[in-house]
Amino acid sequence: MKKIKVLVNEDKCYLCGGCAGVCPALAIRVSSSWQFFEDKCISCMICIKACPVGALSYEEVAQ
Amino acid sequence: MKYDVVVVGSGVAGPIVARDVAKAGFSVLLVDKKPAIGTPKQCAEGINVNVFKEFDIPYDKRFINREIYGARIYSPSGYTAELRYDKVSGVILERKVFDKMLAYYAAKAGADVWARTEVIDLLRKEGKIMGVKAKHEGELVEIEAKIIVAADGVESTVARLAGINTYAPPHEFDSAYEYEMIIEGYDPDLIHLWFGNEIAPRGYVWVFPKDEDRANVGIGINSDNEKTAKYYLDKWLKENNIPTKKILEINVGLVPVGGFVRELVKENVAVVGDAARQVNPVHGGGMYEAMKAANILAKWIVKALEEENLELLKNYTKEWWEVEGPKMERLLKLRRAMEKLTDEDIDVFVQLLGGTDLEKLAGGNYFEVVKALMKHPKVLMSKRRLEILKALL
Numbered sequence: 001m002k003k004i005k006v007l008v009n010e011d012k013c014y015l016c017g018g019c020a021g022v023c024p025a026l027a028i029r030v031s032s033s034w035q036f037f038e039d040k041c042i043s044c045m046i047c048i049k050a051c052p053v054g055a056l057s058y059e060e061v062a063q
Numbered sequence: 064m065k066y067d068v069v070v071v072g073s074g075v076a077g078p079i080v081a082r083d084v085a086k087a088g089f090s091v092l093l094v095d096k097k098p099a100i101g102t103p104k105q106c107a108e109g110i111n112v113n114v115f116k117e118f119d120i121p122y123d124k125r126f127i128n129r130e131i132y133g134a135r136i137y138s139p140s141g142y143t144a145e146l147r148y149d150k151v152s153g154v155i156l157e158r159k160v161f162d163k164m165l166a167y168y169a170a171k172a173g174a175d176v177w178a179r180t181e182v183i184d185l186l187r188k189e190g191k192i193m194g195v196k197a198k199h200e201g202e203l204v205e206i207e208a209k210i211i212v213a214a215d216g217v218e219s220t221v222a223r224l225a226g227i228n229t230y231a232p233p234h235e236f237d238s239a240y241e242y243e244m245i246i247e248g249y250d251p252d253l254i255h256l257w258f259g260n261e262i263a264p265r266g267y268v269w270v271f272p273k274d275e276d277r278a279n280v281g282i283g284i285n286s287d288n289e290k291t292a293k294y295y296l297d298k299w300l301k302e303n304n305i306p307t308k309k310i311l312e313i314n315v316g317l318v319p320v321g322g323f324v325r326e327l328v329k330e331n332v333a334v335v336g337d338a339a340r341q342v343n344p345v346h347g348g349g350m351y352e353a354m355k356a357a358n359i360l361a362k363w364i365v366k367a368l369e370e371e372n373l374e375l376l377k378n379y380t381k382e383w384w385e386v387e388g389p390k391m392e393r394l395l396k397l398r399r400a401m402e403k404l405t406d407e408d409i410d411v412f413v414q415l416l417g418g419t420d421l422e423k424l425a426g427g428n429y430f431e432v433v434k435a436l437m438k439h440p441k442v443l444m445s446k447r448r449l450e451i452l453k454a455l456l
Contacts, residue, residue: 016105018317021217022233022286030218031096031181046233050286052240052315053293 004043004058008034012055019047019056066092066175067368069195069208071182071221073100076336076353076360077214078165079118083361085173089368092206093166093174094197096181101162105216105316107241107271107279108156109254110350118354120168126161127154128273132252134421136267138413139259139406146418147253155254155273180204182215185224185332192225192331210364210376213334214357217317222324222334229334231322233287237266237347239316240292241281243273245309251275257299258409264288265402266347268299277311283318283347285402320344321395327360327380331373335360341383344391344398346425352387359383393427400451408448411441429455 006019006028017030027040028047038061048056070081073095081093109131115122131154133147170176179200186194186205194207213221217236219229249255251272258267266283273279282296292315300307319340327334335341341356342349360379367375404412416424420432433455442448 014103014313014315016315016317017216017218018236018238018286018315021219021317021319022231022236024230026220026223029220046287049288050233050236050238050317052238052291052317054291 001043003061003063004041004045005038005061006036006041006047007057007059008036009055009057010034012053014053014055016052018050018052022046022050064092064204065207066090067208068092068210068212068364069094069206070174070212070214071195072214072216072336072338073166073169073176073178074162074214074216074336074353075165075350076341076357077212078162078169079354079357080212080214080335080361080364081169081174081176082165082172083358084364084368085169087365087369088173089365091169091174092208093169093176094180094182094206095166095178098179099159099163100166100176100178101159103314104158104312105239105314106156106158106350107269107281107348108158108273109153109271109348110156111153112151114351114354118358120165123164126157126164128157129155129251131155131254131272133418134254134256135250136413136421137255137257138410139262140410142410142413144413144416144418144421145253146421153254155271155279157273182221185211185221195221209331209368210373211332212360212364213332213338214336216337217319219334219338222332222338225329225332227324227326227329227332227334229322229324229338229340231319231340234285235320235322235340236286237283237318237320238286238288238292239281239283239314239318239347240296241279241314242296242307242310243277243279243312243314244307245276245311246270246278246280246305247276249278251278258413259406261406262299263295268296279314280305281314283320286317318342318347318349320347320398323391323395325380327383328376331376333360333364333376333379341387341391343425344395345401345427352391355387356383359386390427393429396455397424397427397429400455403451408451411448412436415439415441
């Protein structure tokens with residue numbers, strides 16, 4: 001299991017909050033900006049698939 | 064600041080809870096993180112016309128774009144089934160105005176309302192939840208409350224912070240994308256739905272008319288799909304030669320279509336609406352269920368406050384599951400059955416279905432419809448189709 005960091009493309013993101021809704025670990029918060037909490041992320045990638053506009057991607061981080 | 068109740072989220076469920084509790088004479092604060100309540104919309108905006116009477120909401124032309132007389136569904140090969148009444152059966156709202164007006168009704172009933180107020184955490188003292196911590200225009204505020212209502216939409220942050228389990232696997236959400244655009248050639252008195260595994264995996268494409276030539280044109284697909292909702296909607300528009308040169312608005316969001324929450328209350332926190340996954344799993348519409356749940360929740364909040372017994376809140380869970388639960392379970396079953404259909408199955412079923420069948424299916428009362436379908440030769444000859452239908456009985 002690789003450890004990832006989720007990245008947002010701010011030009012594509014609508015701040016709809018869907019990614020926060022499907023995240024099992026409360027690792028994303030969406031208000032007037034998109035916030036990611038790396039320490040909470042469990043690298044499941046559910047958010048990346050769920051985004052209706054494909055605004056999320058990831059990069060691997062060293063464990 | 065101290066209130067009897069703080070309601071987090073001012074969509075559909077939140078303001079109705081706030082309105083009804085304020086009406087009973089208790090102090091309520093309704094907060095929403097958005098600077099403009101109702102904006103942006105995340106909705107196809109269609110609702111049954113009966114809700115105005117049922118939930119005591121004015122039939123105000125300021126938030127009604129268009130009256131609708133029925134629905135037409137389309138199968139992958141172009142078969143259609145239509146339901147058309149002589150009387151108005153539904154309306155296409157202007158959610159930006161509707162949601163704001165719902166908050167206005169709450170305010171008129173005595174609730175305080177604060178836009179641009181984001182709850183960032185719960186307020187805990189000696190292990191007890193005492194209220195919420197929020198940011199209002201960058202300023203930190205502590206709001207003490209006897210009861211906290213988590214009506215904060217699909218993100219469901221407040222309920223989860225309180226330890227209410229609203230987690231659901233990604234397959235229990237639809238990923239949705241919508242244009243409000245100029246579109247012509249579709250009967251503007253009906254809503255239109257297209258089904259097919261190539262068109263919208265697990266969901267459908269919709270056209271909900273707001274004018275003769277303007278509509279919400281959107282799509283919902285399973286959120287665990289490899290491709291995006293936007294990809295499928297753009298593909299559909301292209302294949303149907305629908306020009307996309309007059310786009311007035313773009314809306315994005317996730318829709319719960321399952322993942323029901325068994326325990327809607329924990330101590331003094333209650334969850335309602337999208338946050339509680341109280342959405343019709345077949346068509347993904349959540350406004351009616353949100354209103355219904357808000358109504359039940361408000362009743363038990365008032366009782367709990369009157370009798371100074373927060374234990375009474377648990378009756379909201381009980382009543383919701385008694386009143387709406389059986390229907391929701393049936394609809395979830397139907398959604399799961401529909402997911403198994405091939406395009407050919409959808410063609411066959413749409414050919415066999417009449418308008419009133421559609422109504423029964425959307426409402427989850429499908430026993431007669433399924434029984435009738437099972438007698439049809441095109442179904443009888445297919446073991447698989449029979450199995451899918453049998454599972455529904």
